[in-house]
Structure formats: C-alpha cells, structure tokens
Amino acid sequence: AQTVTQSQPEMSVQEAETVTLSCTYDTSESDYYLFWYKQPPSRQMILVIRQEAYKQQNATENRFSVNFQKAAKSFSLKISDSQLGDAAMYFCAYRSAMGGGATNKLIFGTGTLLAVQP
Amino acid sequence: KAGVTQTPRYLIKTRGQQVTLSCSPISGHRSVSWYQQTPGQGLQFLFEYFSETQRNKGNFPGRFSGRQFSNSRSEMNVSTLELGDSALYLCASSPYAGYTEAFFGQGTRLTVV
Numbered sequence: 151a152q153t154v155t156q157s158q159p160e161m162s163v164q165e166a167e168t169v170t171l172s173c174t175y176d177t178s179e180s181d182y183y184l185f186w187y188k189q190p191p192s193r194q195m196i197l198v199i200r201q202e203a204y205k206q207q208n209a210t211e212n213r214f215s216v217n218f219q220k221a222a223k224s225f226s227l228k229i230s231d232s233q234l235g236d237a238a239m240y241f242c243a244y245r246s247a248m249g250g251g252a253t254n255k256l257i258f259g260t261g262t263l264l265a266v267q268p
Numbered sequence: 269k270a271g272v273t274q275t276p277r278y279l280i281k282t283r284g285q286q287v288t289l290s291c292s293p294i295s296g297h298r299s300v301s302w303y304q305q306t307p308g309q310g311l312q313f314l315f316e317y318f319s320e321t322q323r324n325k326g327n328f329p330g331r332f333s334g335r336q337f338s339n340s341r342s343e344m345n346v347s348t349l350e351l352g353d354s355a356l357y358l359c360a361s362s363p364y365a366g367y368t369e370a371f372f373g374q375g376t377r378l379t380v381v
Contacts, residue, residue: 256311
C-alpha cells in the first residue's frame with residue numbers, strides 16, 4: 151500500500167521569505183502523480199501544484215515549485231516570496247497512474263500548518 | 269462555472285441516527301470521490317464513483333455507503349451514527365476517472381452528539 155508522510159506538523163515563515171515543506175512517500179508503483187493541496191480556513195482544498203512521476207523536470211507554478219527526487223521518494227514544496235494569503239494547511243497527496251490511471255483516489259499526508267508572519 | 273456544491277454545510281445528529289450528505293459536481297464532471305477528514309485520522313478516502321458505478325472503496329465499515337445518480341450528483345449515507353463519525357466530509361469531482369486534477373467542495377461538517 152502507498153503511504154505519504156509529512157514530518158512537519160507546523161511551519162512558520164516571515165512575509166516575503168522562502169519556506170520549504172517536506173513530503174516523503176512510499177510506493178512500489180512506477181507510474182503516479184504527486185500533488186500539493188492547500189486548505190485555508192474556508193476548508194476548500196485547492197490544488198497548488200502537480201508532478202507527474204515520469205517527468206524529470208520539477209514542476210513550477212509562479213511562486214510555488216517542487217523538488218521531486220524519485221529515487222529518494224521525496225517531494226518537497228518551496229514557496230518563494232511568501233504572502234499572508236499563503237497561510238493555510240498544506241497537504242501532500244499521491245495518486246496512482248497504474249492501469250491506465252483510471253482512478254482519482256488520493257492518498258494524503260497528515261498536513262503541515264503554515265503560518266506567515268507579517 | 270459553478271464549483272462543487274456540498275449540502276448541507278453543517279449538520280448535527282444524534283448517535284444512532286442516520287445521515288445523508290449530497291454532492292453536486294461541476295457541470296460535465298462524471299467522477300466523484302468522497303473523503304473523511306478528522307483531526308486524528310487526517311484525510312481518508314471513502315469512495316469513488318464514475319458513471320453511477322463505484323470504482324473504489326476505502327477501508328470503512330459497511331455503515332458508510334454511497335451512490336451516484338445519472339446526473340452525476342452523488343450522495344453518501346452513514347447509518348447508526350457513532351461519535352467517531354464526527355468529521356468534515358469532502359467531495360471532489362473530475363471530468364473522468366484519471367483526470368489530472370480533482371476539484372473539491374467546501375465540505376459538510378458533521379457533528380454527532
């Protein structure tokens with residue numbers, strides 16, 4: 151079975167600074183997707199960034215980028231120029247792409263609560 | 269385009285009762301998944317439906333059931349409620365199974381007293 155581990159329950163960053171959230175996962179599958187989701191106090195999960203396992207290039211979305219280390223099964227999220235609106239719970243998630251990838255089942259980590267200090 | 273709509277937003281039930289939660293996916297989306305979020309267990313997958321068929325089921329007791337209608341709307345039902353069922357229940361939709369992104373609703377907060 152696949153597992154996702156986030157070892158940092160809470161993190162804090164100063165506004166305009168950079169912070170990195172850690173995530174490791176365990177799987178025996180070769181084809182999968184990894185995601186970072188943000189959950190603000192409104193509770194709605196919002197996709198931050200996505201990485202396909204077959205892609206060697208790290209994904210980037212504006213101020214958000216990942217460091218994907220497939221051999222080490224590590225998938226960290228870097229937030230640059232942190233803003234007050236970035237304060238939220240961040241979840242790392244895994245989704246299998248085996249068997250044609252015909253599933254939307256996500257396996258989540260326990261989350262990291264990010265505080266942004268003005 | 270309207271997002272994923274979950275109703276009701278908040279619910280208080282008594283132990284032993286049953287409850288039905290509703291999820292209306294984004295128009296055109298045919299895949300719906302459900303998750304339970306609790307402080308102790310985190311986010312856990314409940315079920316996944318596509319075109320009215322359950323494709324995947326998480327490790328939950330038989331008290332938890334779901335279904336999907338021909339218009340892709342989905343309901344989940346919990347019978348004989350226990351205190352431990354208190355949670356935020358999240359629904360996510362996608363155009364089809366295996367799509368690259370799941371779009372989440374704001375959830376239904378269920379409190380069992």
